[in-house]
Amino acid sequence: MVIEMFRKPTKWSVMRHLILKDIDDLIIGSLGIVSFIGFFVGGVVTIQTALNIDSPLIPKTLIGFATRQSILLEFAPTFMSIIMAGKVGSFITSSIGTMRVTEQIDALEVMGINSLNYLVFPKLVAMAFYPFVISIAMFLGVLGGLMACIYGGYASGDDFITGLQQEFNPFHLTYAFIKTFLFAFILATVPSFHGYYMKGGALEVGKASTTSFVWTSVIIILINYLATQLLLS
Amino acid sequence: MIEVKNLNKSFGEAHILKGIDATFHKGKTNLIIGQSGSGKSVFLKCLLGLYNYEQGSIEYDGEVFANLTEDKKRDMRAKIGMVFQGSALFDSLTIEENVMFPLRMFTKLKRNEMRERADIVLKRVNLENAHKKMPSEASGGMQKRVAIARAIVNNPKYLFCDEPNSGLDPKTAIVIDNLIKEITEENNITTVINTHDMNSVMEIGESIMFLKDGLKAWEGSKENIFRTDNEVVTDFVYSSNLFKKVREAVLRENS
Numbered sequence: 496m497v498i499e500m501f502r503k504p505t506k507w508s509v510m511r512h513l514i515l516k517d518i519d520d521l522i523i524g525s526l527g528i529v530s531f532i533g534f535f536v537g538g539v540v541t542i543q544t545a546l547n548i549d550s551p552l553i554p555k556t557l558i559g560f561a562t563r564q565s566i567l568l569e570f571a572p573t574f575m576s577i578i579m580a581g582k583v584g585s586f587i588t589s590s591i592g593t594m595r596v597t598e599q600i601d602a603l604e605v606m607g608i609n610s611l612n613y614l615v616f617p618k619l620v621a622m623a624f625y626p627f628v629i630s631i632a633m634f635l636g637v638l639g640g641l642m643a644c645i646y647g648g649y650a651s652g653d654d655f656i657t658g659l660q661q662e663f664n665p666f667h668l669t670y671a672f673i674k675t676f677l678f679a680f681i682l683a684t685v686p687s688f689h690g691y692y693m694k695g696g697a698l699e700v701g702k703a704s705t706t707s708f709v710w711t712s713v714i715i716i717l718i719n720y721l722a723t724q725l726l727l728s
Numbered sequence: 729m730i731e732v733k734n735l736n737k738s739f740g741e742a743h744i745l746k747g748i749d750a751t752f753h754k755g756k757t758n759l760i761i762g763q764s765g766s767g768k769s770v771f772l773k774c775l776l777g778l779y780n781y782e783q784g785s786i787e788y789d790g791e792v793f794a795n796l797t798e799d800k801k802r803d804m805r806a807k808i809g810m811v812f813q814g815s816a817l818f819d820s821l822t823i824e825e826n827v828m829f830p831l832r833m834f835t836k837l838k839r840n841e842m843r844e845r846a847d848i849v850l851k852r853v854n855l856e857n858a859h860k861k862m863p864s865e866a867s868g869g870m871q872k873r874v875a876i877a878r879a880i881v882n883n884p885k886y887l888f889c890d891e892p893n894s895g896l897d898p899k900t901a902i903v904i905d906n907l908i909k910e911i912t913e914e915n916n917i918t919t920v921i922n923t924h925d926m927n928s929v930m931e932i933g934e935s936i937m938f939l940k941d942g943l944k945a946w947e948g949s950k951e952n953i954f955r956t957d958n959e960v961v962t963d964f965v966y967s968s969n970l971f972k973k974v975r976e977a978v979l980r981e982n983s
Contacts, residue, residue, distance in 0.1 A: 505802075505833050598816040605776050605888075606830055607805030 496688060499611040500619070510617060517621035521583050525628055528582060529575060533632035536574075537639030540565050545649035555650035559640070559658020564667075566636035572671045573719045575632045576678040579625075580711035584686035587618060588707040591690030592700040600691070615687040625679035626672050633671075670726045677718050685711045729754050730775065730886065730918055735784035737767075737774055744770045745781070746942040755916045757909050757932045761923055762939035763964060768922045771939065772890055775920065776810065777801060788886065806834045809879030809917075811889040811908075815871040817863040823874050824850070824859035830882040849877040853907060869900035873907070880911055887912065887919040893928060905931040926971055929953065938964070954978045 504510040544561040591614055594600050603610040637659065644655045689707035693699055730752040737745040744767045752758040760768050773779045775786055777793055786793045788804060796804060817826050827846040831837055837845070850859065853873040863871055872892060879887055889908060893901035909932040912919040921928070929936060933950035938961050945960045953965060954975050966972045 509832055593819070597819075598812045598814055599818055601778060602810065602812060602816040602818075604778060605805060605808060605810040606833065607802035607808075608833060609802075 496611060496615075496691070497684075499609060500615045502609050502612050504612055504616065505608050510613075513613070513617035514620045517617045518624055520586070521618065521621045522624045522628060525579060525582060526631065528578070529628050529632050530635050532578060533571065533575070533635040534639035534642075536570060537562065537566055537636030538643035540570065540636070541640035541643045541649065541655075542647060545644065545647070554658075555654040556658035556661055558644055558650050559655035560661045561658075562640035562644075562655075563637060563659045563663075566633055566640070567667055567671055571629050571632040571636055572674045572678065573715065575629060576675075576682065576715050577712050579628075579678075579682055580686075580708050580715065583622075583682055584707050584711045585704045587683070587686035588690040588693075588704045589700055591615075591687055592693045592703045593697075595691065595693055596696055596700060611691065614691070615684070618687060619680070619683040622679040622683040623676075625682065626675045629671070629675045670722070673726065674719060674722050677722060678715055681711060681714050681718065685714060729789060730920065731787040732775070733785050733787075735771070735774060735781055735786065737770055737779060737781040744942050745774065747784070748939075748942075748944050750937055750944065750947075752918050752920050753935060754918045755913060756919070756934045757912050758918070758920045758935045758937070759923060759929060759933045760920065760937050760939060761929060761933075761964070762945075763924065766939040767942040768924075768939055769890065772888060772920070772922045776808065776888060777805065806830075806882070807885045809882070809884035809887045811872070811875045811879050811887070811892050813891040813894055815863070815868075815875040817871055817874055817878070819863060821863075822859065823855070823861050823863065823866065823870075826863065826874055827877045827881050829878060834882060845881060846877075849881045850874075852880075852911070853877045854903075868895050869897075869904070872896065872900075872904050876904070876907060876911070880915070883915065885917055887917050889919070889921040889923075891923055891925075892921060893923070893925055898927065901925065901927060902931060908932065926965060926968065929965075940964075955982075 541558055541562045545558050548555075548557060591600075594614070600610045600614070603613055641652065641655050644650050645652050686707040689703045689710070693703040732748060732750040735745050735748040736743070748771065760771060762768050770779060774781050780794075791804070793801065793804065817823075818829065821829065824843070824846050827849060828842045831842045831845060835842075846859075850856065853876050855870060855873050855877065858866060858870060858874070863874070866874065876892075887908070892908060893904045896904065905928050908919060908921065911917070921932070923929070930950055933953070936948055936950065936953060937944055938946040940960050946956060946958045948956065953961065955978070956962065966975055
């Protein structure tokens with residue numbers, strides 16, 4: 496599948512158009528839900544952290560520090576990718592699966608078009624912009640935390656921002672974005688595989704979407720574990 | 729012309745096509761008929777290169793399809809037009825974009841030239857005012873006509889139709905059949921039609937091949953299908969009362 500996907504496209508001008516369309520569908524179309532979830536989960540992480548600090552000996556700056564670490568290291572790259580497996584992954588599987596069921600993929604093959612390249616390669620290129628989505632999730636998560644901290648009265652804005660800057664290790668960002676690129680590849684290929692090789696009718700398209708979500712999530716969690724072990728330990 | 733020699737295809741233990749020989753002539757409507765499960769669709773998919781086969785050969789104007797490199801197979805497929813049973817129009821494209829699709833992929837025409845060409849073929853299939861509609865907004869008959877327009881827009885040398893009038897009312901089915909026949913004659917292309925509709929056989933059956941359990945059981949034309957004594961064919965053809973009566977009338981006329 497991967498070799499066929501990377502073959503030379505039948506026509507680059509058409510491929511460019513497909514890539515732009517997939518960027519719109521997969522990346523731009525996800526910004527709303529990613530922003531919403533990022534902002535509010537960032538706020539929740541801050542509130543939970545603040546409520547669990549009982550001792551007066553622990554500085555309030557820890558709230559900002561803990562929020563930053565949770566969002567940068569795990570929430571934005573990993574858990575946002577699980578959410579995207581549901582949104583983007585299901586979309587990819589069901590759209591390719593429906594094309595399979597309705598013989599549209601056969602129509603491409605009969606015309607002499609490499610259907611894997613035509614359908615999957617643009618999605619893979621579009622998902623190269625996925626780190627942009629995760630950057631927005633990171634930014635809005637921290638912003639949500641700051642808002643919750645100030646308006647919930649848990650700490651001052653200065654304390655939160657000081658915490659954000661405390662013991663910042665730039666490699667943590669590198670680690671987060673390495674994971675993001677790996678997850679982007681998984682999000683583009685695993686759902687495409689389930690859609691492209693599905694058999695049956697409309698009911699099986701639904702089943703393939705569910706299976707694709709489960710497998711994409713499982714692979715993301717396993718890769719997350721391996722990447723963390725290799726990069727941080 | 730397409731020539732098939734000793735074609736054998738199996739799926740695991742099931743031997744689907746059992747040594748089929750066939751010749752499909754240029755400028756003629758070549759029909760493959762037979763009951764459901766007789767191997768018609770598998771045969772068509774072998775012809776199109778969508779299925780590999782174990783034994784035999786398929787020659788397109790003297791070129792053995794299986795021996796071609798992947799690139800040459802793709803070039804060859806660009807000369808093939810196909811009308812699928814379910815039309816297989818691209819959901820995300822308008823009717824006009826669907827028709828322009830082969831031109832976008834395989835020609836260097838400018839957008840307005842593609843539009844003109846799409847306009848001509850849409851007029852040819854009597855769809856003058858449907859350019860901007862989405863496939864989901866079109867009726868079954870319209871979708872079939874768009875599929876025909878898409879199949880012929882790039883002037884194919886070979887046209888394949890899989891059950892082109894399944895799911896259509898008898899009147900629309902005749903329109904589609906006649907359209908395919910006219911296009912075949914106008915463009916002098918080799919047309920292969922897979923069907924189990926006897927109305928189509930009577931309308932456009934210039935050359936007919938009957939498949940039964942993966943074997944070629946009979947071949948001929950619409951003129952002699954009513955006169956054949958081949959039991960396998962008569963069982964199939966006269967399964968409907970209407971055709972039984974037609975046969976009786978023909979035999980009466982002959983005697």
